[in-house]
Amino acid sequence: MSFFDALTTGAFKTTQDGRWLFFPWGTLGRGYVIVSEQDYKRLQKQMKAYIVVSLVLMMGGVVLQSYLIAFGSLIIFTAFYPVWASYLVRNLQPSEERLSLQESLISQARARRVIFLWTLEVFALVFAAFGIFALIVDPSIWPGALVLIVISGLCAVVVARILILRKRDGTG
Numbered sequence: 001m002s003f004f005d006a007l008t009t010g011a012f013k014t015t016q017d018g019r020w021l022f023f024p025w026g027t028l029g030r031g032y033v034i035v036s037e038q039d040y041k042r043l044q045k046q047m048k049a050y051i052v053v054s055l056v057l058m059m060g061g062v063v064l065q066s067y068l069i070a071f072g073s074l075i076i077f078t079a080f081y082p083v084w085a086s087y088l089v090r091n092l093q094p095s096e097e098r099l100s101l102q103e104s105l106i107s108q109a110r111a112r113r114v115i116f117l118w119t120l121e122v123f124a125l126v127f128a129a130f131g132i133f134a135l136i137v138d139p140s141i142w143p144g145a146l147v148l149i150v151i152s153g154l155c156a157v158v159v160a161r162i163l164i165l166r167k168r169d170g171t172g
Contacts, residue, residue: 006111008047010104012040015097022092023099024085031099032092043088050077050084102165105158109166117166121159127152 013021013031020040021031034040054077061070109117131148134141 005044005048006108007051008044009107009111010099011047012044013097013099013103013107021095021097021099022089024089027099027101027104029098031095031097032089033095034092039092046088050081105162106165106169109162109169112162114163114166117159117163121156121163124152124156124159128156 010026011023013023015021020034022034022040022043023029023031034043054073057073057077058070061067061073128149131145131152135145135149
């Protein structure tokens with residue numbers, strides 16, 4: 001499974017009776033019943049394309065040191081997503097089922113290799129430590145250091161939780 005395929009797994013769920021559900025809002029909204037394998041594959045491909053295009057444009061702005069492009073892309077893709085998601089589910093039957101955070105994290109745990117998760121965990125901890133170090137060395141940069149500490153710290157907590165779930169699941 002590719003990196004981008006793994007990113008989309010959190011938006012899908014297979015029920016115990018074998019139905020496929022699509023959760024365009026993740027854990028914040030209801031699911032939608034996918035009636036065919038063709039529709040399931042199409043939705044996965046569309047979600048993956050959305051993620052790839054949005055990340056490439058945002059990261060491209062960062063690499064080119066045009067933070068206006070990066071931030072503008074973030075705003076555009078964030079504003080565009082609700083309209084696009086509504087279009088994706090227009091012909092799908094709503095389900096009363098919800099996706100729990102635990103289910104979403106378990107699907108992420110199963111979709112990623114252990115070495116990737118551990119690498120991500122180490123990087124998150126290193127970035128959090130770097131933010132703390134930067135805060136100590138130059139307190140005048142506290143807003144940026146604080147953002148780095150909070151985001152990296154949250155990433156480290158989530159990845160640690162995914163690693164624990166993977167271990168409990170018997171896949172890692």
